[in-house]
Amino acid sequence: MPAIWKACWSTGEEREKAKEEAIEILGFLDNEIKGKKFFGGDNIGLVDIAGNFIGYWFGIVAKMLGLEIMTEDKFPNICKWINEYNNCSFVKENLPPKDKLIVHLKARFEALNTSK
Numbered sequence: 001m002p003a004i005w006k007a008c009w010s011t012g013e014e015r016e017k018a019k020e021e022a023i024e025i026l027g028f029l030d031n032e033i034k035g036k037k038f039f040g041g042d043n044i045g046l047v048d049i050a051g052n053f054i055g056y057w058f059g060i061v062a063k064m065l066g067l068e069i070m071t072e073d074k075f076p077n078i079c080k081w082i083n084e085y086n087n088c089s090f091v092k093e094n095l096p097p098k099d100k101l102i103v104h105l106k107a108r109f110e111a112l113n114t115s116k
Contacts, residue, residue, distance in 0.1 A: 030075040044088050055085040
């Protein structure tokens with residue numbers, strides 16, 4: 001998480017270093033999920049829920065920031081898991097709709113940038 005967070009919010013050389021570290025960590029996760037629907041098998045479990053930031057939030061934030069780390073070419077297994085995770089009824093029922101979240105986050109980022 002710290003490397004992914006830094007890759008999103010840092011700049012310059014620090015961001016590049018964090019991106020490299022995040023790619024290494026995501027490679028490990030990509031290998032762990034290989035051949036499985038969820039980290040625990042066929043059903044969503046604690047590890048999947050703990051990975052919520054990667055499965056749900058990171059894609060939204062990365063897209064807004066123009067950060068391209070987690071692509072299907074680099075991490076096909078994680079991307080498949082993200083799709084399964086986001087289409088799980090439990091997740092859909094308990095997380096905010098992405099379109100509304102994007103609008104909210106854009107407004108927050110714009111407000112932060114205006115106040116600087």
